Amino acid sequence: MKMEQKxxxxxxxxxxxxxxxxxxxxxxxxxxxxxxxxxxxQNDLERTEGNSEFLLEPPIQSEEILxxxxxxxxxxxxxGRDLVEQNLKTTTKKKQYALLRYAVAxxxxxxxxxxxxxxxxTPNMVTYATAFGExxxxxxxxxxxxxLNGNSSIVFKEDGWDAEEARCVLITGEAYFSVKHTKNxxxxxxxxxxxxxxxxxxxxxxxxxxxxxxxxxxxxxSIELEIKEEDTQNVLKMVPGEVVEFEKDPSFLVKKQxxxxxxxxxxxxxxxxxxxxxxxxxxxxxxxxxxxxxxTDTALLQQTVSGSIPSNDxxxxxxxLSHLLKVEIVREDNLIKFNKVDN
Numbered sequence: 001m002k003m004e005q006k007x008x009x010x011x012x013x014x015x016x017x018x019x020x021x022x023x024x025x026x027x028x029x030x031x032x033x034x035x036x037x038x039x040x041x042q043n044d045l046e047r048t049e050g051n052s053e054f055l056l057e058p059p060i061q062s063e064e065i066l067x068x069x070x071x072x073x074x075x076x077x078x079x080g081r082d083l084v085e086q087n088l089k090t091t092t093k094k095k096q097y098a099l100l101r102y103a104v105a106x107x108x109x110x111x112x113x114x115x116x117x118x119x120x121x122t123p124n125m126v127t128y129a130t131a132f133g134e135x136x137x138x139x140x141x142x143x144x145x146x147x148l149n150g151n152s153s154i155v156f157k158e159d160g161w162d163a164e165e166a167r168c169v170l171i172t173g174e175a176y177f178s179v180k181h182t183k184n185x186x187x188x189x190x191x192x193x194x195x196x197x198x199x200x201x202x203x204x205x206x207x208x209x210x211x212x213x214x215x216x217x218x219x220x221x222s223i224e225l226e227i228k229e230e231d232t233q234n235v236l237k238m239v240p241g242e243v244v245e246f247e248k249d250p251s252f253l254v255k256k257q258x259x260x261x262x263x264x265x266x267x268x269x270x271x272x273x274x275x276x277x278x279x280x281x282x283x284x285x286x287x288x289x290x291x292x293x294x295x296t297d298t299a300l301l302q303q304t305v306s307g308s309i310p311s312n313d314x315x316x317x318x319x320x321l322s323h324l325l326k327v328e329i330v331r332e333d334n335l336i337k338f339n340k341v342d343n
Contacts, residue, residue: 003023003024003027003032004032007020007023008024008027008036010192011193012030012231013199013224013315017214018115021109028112029097030191032196034177041338050163052151059138068123072092074303074330085087088107090093105161115211116275124157124158124159125155125158126151126155126156126157127154127155127157128148128150128153128154129148129152129153129154130149130150130151130153130173131150131151131290132150132151132288132289133150133288133314134150135147135148135149135150135267135269135312136148136151137155137268139154139159139209140156140161140167140169141161142180142182142186142188144167144178144179144180144182145178145211146169146175146176146177146178147175147176147267148173148174148175148231149173149175149176149266149267149288150173150174150176150249150287150288150289150290151270151287151288151289151290152171152172152173152174153167153171153172153173154170154171155169155170156168156169156177157168158256165180165190166186166187166188166199167186167187167188167189168188168191169189169190170191170192170193171192171207171209172192172193172209173191173193173208173209173210173256173287174204174207174208174209174210174266174287175206175207176204176206176207176264176267176287177190177200177203177204177205178204178206179200179201179202179203179204180202180220181201181202182202186201186203186295187200188200188201188202189199190207190236192207192209193209194208194214195208195227195228195229196214196216196225196227196228197225197226198216198223198225198226198227199224199226200221200222200223201219201221201222202221203218203219203222203223204218204219204221205217205218205219205220205221205222205223206219206260206263208263210287212247213247214244214245214246214247214264215241215243215244215245215261216237216238216244216245217242217258217263217264218238218240218241218242218243218260219264222237222239222240223237223238223271224236224237224238227238227253227280227307236253236255238255240260241257241258241260242255242256242257242260243255243256243257243258243260243263245278251317259274262274265308266311267289269310269311269312270308270309270310270311271284271308271309271311271317272306272307272308273306273307273308273309273324274306275304275305275306276303276304276306277301277303278295278300278301278303278304278325278338279301281305281321282295285336289314290334291334291335292334292335293337294335294336294338295338296337296338296339296340296341297338297339297340299340300325300327300338300340303325303327305321305324305325307320307323308322308326309324315331316334325338326341327330327339327340327341328340328341
């Protein structure tokens with residue numbers, strides 16, 4: 001089985017398509033693939049041998065990466081596991097950094113492929129997506145309503161919604177759900193690419209499942225939040241007015257009582273803030289509008305903002321933020337600069 005070098009490099013940088021990732025994983029399980037992977041890891045180890053320290057500490061620890069790999073219980077679980085584990089046991093912490101490039105690529109691709117294989121390869125799937133700065137309303141087959149925020153998508157089966165089995169959708173990004181309660185109490189489950197899913201009967205809630213954070217805000221009804229931790233699955237019940245949020249690790253979640261309408265105001269083409277930090281605003285601009293933000297004065301990071309601004313036009317949004325924050329905001333294509341205004 002031959003493998004093109006450029007596809008392997010794409011895989012190691014986590015830029016492969018799903019089909020390409022499958023090909024590379026299968027190749028890694030061949031003699032040639034195992035030899036290539038072992039030689040590449042050894043090369044990285046040798047390059048780090050002479051360095052006394054790293055300037056930047058790796059954002060993901062090797063033990064966490066191995067945990068991600070172990071969670072996938074299928075034939076691909078063993079690919080690279082013995083090789084990576086053996087090297088981790090026999091190298092120093094400094095050398096473990098050299099293994100991260102390969103372990104991250106393996107764990108991310110495995111989790112992506114096998115957690116969501118059902119959704120991408122089942123026939124009669126429907127996909128809706130939005131661009132940066134766009135919102136879209138979708139009517140599901142059971143007449144439940146979904147509003148997608150910018151840079152988001154939803155996938156679901158076109159048929160099978162009249163059966164007694166659970167209604168299921170897959171969401172990435174951010175969406176507001178108004179779920180219709182059925183006569184036969186048919187469950188409705190929202191799956192995400194993060195380590196959680198949401199089970200409801202009939203309710204309204206906002207869910208955010210971005211790359212580095214997750215948030216669920218319940219407006220009405222009740223939901224069960226199913227959170228995966230290691231080999232267990234914990235269930236957290238939520239009541240109206242509650243918000244649950246966490247970043248990369250769902251075991252460190254925060255639950256609080258607040259005004260949940262703030263988190264779904266975007267569906268009405270406005271952004272509502274209540275003592276919101278500039279850090280959070282920069283996240284919103286990046287996630288929903290594809291903007292990169294530069295803060296020229298770190299003192300600005302201490303500021304918060306309260307109020308509402310129209311959000312369907314990014315220039316109007318930036319002008320409103322400038323007035324609320326009393327800062328100068330300069331836009332250069334997709335780069336935004338926040339400058340402090342001298343009194």
